[in-house]
Amino acid sequence: xxxxxxxxxxxxxxxxxxxxxxxxxxxxxxxxxxxxxxxxxxxxxxxxxxxxxxxxxxxxxxxxxxxxxxxxxxxxxxxxxxxxxxxxxxxxxxxxxxxxxxxxxxxxxxxxxxxxxxxxxxxxxxxxxxxxxxxxxxxxxxxxxxxxxxxxxxxxxxxxxxxxxxxxxxxxxxxxxxxxxxxxxxxxxxxxxxxxxxxxxxxxxxxxxxxxxxxxxxxxxxxxxxxxxxxxxxxxxxxxxxxxxxxxxxxxxxxxxxxxxxxxxxxxxxxxxxxxxxxxxxxxxxxxxxxxxxxxxxxxxxxxxxxxxxxxxxxxxx
Amino acid sequence: xxxxxxxxxxxxxxxxxxxxxxxxxxxxxxxxxxxxxxxxxxxxxxxxxxxxxxxxxxxxxxxxxxxxxxxxxxxxxxxxxxxxxxxxxxxxxxxxxxxxxxxxxxxxxxxxxxxxxxxxxxxxxxxxxxxxxxxxxxxxxxxxxxxxxxxxxxxxxxxxxxxxxxxxxxxxxxxxxxxxxxxxxxxxxxxxxxxxxxxxxxxxxxxxxxxxxxxxxxxx
Numbered sequence: 001x002x003x004x005x006x007x008x009x010x011x012x013x014x015x016x017x018x019x020x021x022x023x024x025x026x027x028x029x030x031x032x033x034x035x036x037x038x039x040x041x042x043x044x045x046x047x048x049x050x051x052x053x054x055x056x057x058x059x060x061x062x063x064x065x066x067x068x069x070x071x072x073x074x075x076x077x078x079x080x081x082x083x084x085x086x087x088x089x090x091x092x093x094x095x096x097x098x099x100x101x102x103x104x105x106x107x108x109x110x111x112x113x114x115x116x117x118x119x120x121x122x123x124x125x126x127x128x129x130x131x132x133x134x135x136x137x138x139x140x141x142x143x144x145x146x147x148x149x150x151x152x153x154x155x156x157x158x159x160x161x162x163x164x165x166x167x168x169x170x171x172x173x174x175x176x177x178x179x180x181x182x183x184x185x186x187x188x189x190x191x192x193x194x195x196x197x198x199x200x201x202x203x204x205x206x207x208x209x210x211x212x213x214x215x216x217x218x219x220x221x222x223x224x225x226x227x228x229x230x231x232x233x234x235x236x237x238x239x240x241x242x243x244x245x246x247x248x249x250x251x252x253x254x255x256x257x258x259x260x261x262x263x264x265x266x267x268x269x270x271x272x273x274x275x276x277x278x279x280x281x282x283x284x285x286x287x288x289x290x291x292x293x294x295x296x297x298x299x300x301x302x303x304x305x306x307x308x309x310x311x312x313x314x315x316x317x318x
Numbered sequence: 319x320x321x322x323x324x325x326x327x328x329x330x331x332x333x334x335x336x337x338x339x340x341x342x343x344x345x346x347x348x349x350x351x352x353x354x355x356x357x358x359x360x361x362x363x364x365x366x367x368x369x370x371x372x373x374x375x376x377x378x379x380x381x382x383x384x385x386x387x388x389x390x391x392x393x394x395x396x397x398x399x400x401x402x403x404x405x406x407x408x409x410x411x412x413x414x415x416x417x418x419x420x421x422x423x424x425x426x427x428x429x430x431x432x433x434x435x436x437x438x439x440x441x442x443x444x445x446x447x448x449x450x451x452x453x454x455x456x457x458x459x460x461x462x463x464x465x466x467x468x469x470x471x472x473x474x475x476x477x478x479x480x481x482x483x484x485x486x487x488x489x490x491x492x493x494x495x496x497x498x499x500x501x502x503x504x505x506x507x508x509x510x511x512x513x514x515x516x517x518x519x520x521x522x523x524x525x526x527x528x529x530x531x532x533x534x535x536x537x538x
Contacts, residue, residue, distance in 0.1 A: 005452040006456060069448055069469060071450070076446075079429070079430035079431070079432075082429070083430065085426050086428060086429045088427065148339045152346050162457075164456065164458060164461075182346065183340065215328070219332070318460065
């Protein structure tokens with residue numbers, strides 16, 4: 001018996017939410033460190049800032065489409081903001097605050113590169129142009145903090161159901177009462193965000209990047225390594241817990257979902273990118289296509305990982 | 319213009335913000351307990367008790383049929399689902415429905431507060447507030463929640479409260495011909511249900527879930 005209440009719309013939202021948050025975090029880190037001003041990092045910072053708001057916005061739209069009566073009587077959506085004991089209410093608040101700030105961050109990046117936009121801003125809000133770098137830096141920090149919230153709260157949301165779905169409430173380590181899902185979702189969000197903004201966009205924009213950016217390779221290896229360990233810990237912990245958790249883990253590792261897991265998540269999203277980036281550190285460079293390939297692989301794996309977690313969320317045995 | 323970091327400083331900043339993010343995620347997870355809505359109901363128990371005697375249940379489904387008819391539910395949905403264990407002469411049945419918990423996870427996860435617990439312990443849904451997010455359906459460890467596709471709202475056993483307040487039994491209890499279901503007032507010490515609960519023969523199901531079922535009890 002698999003989990004049947006939540007389907008593809010929720011899964012895609014979880015993916016887009018994490019992706020958008022991670023993309024913005026990548027850009028914000030580059031902004032705060034000043035590395036954004038280096039030519040090779042410009043496209044990454046620009047992409048992360050600009051694309052994040054729309055991606056998370058699109059994901060949120062999918063969430064609304066997944067509602068029942070909230071779709072046909074949309075004014076009910078206001079009620080979603082009221083129960084602070086519910087992680088879903090936290091999420092609504094975080095998203096509502098994040099999306100406008102992220103869009104504003106994107107605007108502050110676009111001002112620098114798009115004269116058309118700069119022109120509009122100059123006509124309507126000339127004060128904004130006085131110190132764009134300062135405003136952008138502050139907006140990056142604010143949206144960065146909110147982005148952590150966006151990336152993490154979905155993990156908290158599914159782990160909050162506790163005994164109802166044992167797979168989702170597994171701890172990070174047996175003796176540590178910290179749930180695994182928030183941490184896994186955060187790492188995955190940053191990983192997919194970097195894959196999009198750097199591996200895909202920046203590489204296509206500046207192909208020579210792949211010849212130089214060793215620190216990005218290092219960051220990828222660390223993230224992939226940590227994510228690998230976390231997924232392994234999750235499955236081991238679930239197997240050990242017995243009952244529905246073990247059933248979930250078996251379903252993922254050697255049941256009907258196993259091909260999706262071993263090929264779609266492990267091979268394409270963990271092993272292949274890891275090899276690409278490790279080789280790059282050793283050899284000093286890697287090809288354009290392997291960079292793009294690893295980026296695409298990480299994104300695909302991010303989506304499938306969330307699919308597996310949601311669908312294999314088997315309810316507790318009674 | 320601000321100064322640009324060296325590689326070492328960048329790594330330090332990344333590690334620092336990474337740690338902050340991880341700590342933040344831990345804090346957010348823990349904060350859930352701090353922000354949980356206080357239990358507004360005074361009593362952890364309920365005046366009502368519905369006892370299911372699984373030693374008598376043969377899984378005929380009469381309770382389920384009566385419930386479906388009364389609530390005009392489609393064939394593939396029911397507030398009651400009947401689980402079976404064992405084989406042959408060892409076969410036993412476990413009818414499960416909303417336990418009307420004292421600490422209902424469905425109520426605490428509901429973002430609109432559509433699901434709530436009454437003073438008499440009965441957990442109800444205010445359908446006008448429900449947006450159909452299905453978080454309650456996922457969060458119930460007894461899988462007692464259903465979803466009304468036509469109206470797009472959550473749904474579940476409501477203890478036939480109109481009949482109960484009239485002094486009658488819920489439909490599922492009235493329908494059971496084998497006497498596997500008992501209904502009564504646990505606040506009346508002379509009632510059969512009160513005595514079964516007090517003696518320890520009738521107990522909450524899966525108390526380790528921590529939801530404190532207040533109405534439903536089982537003789538296993």
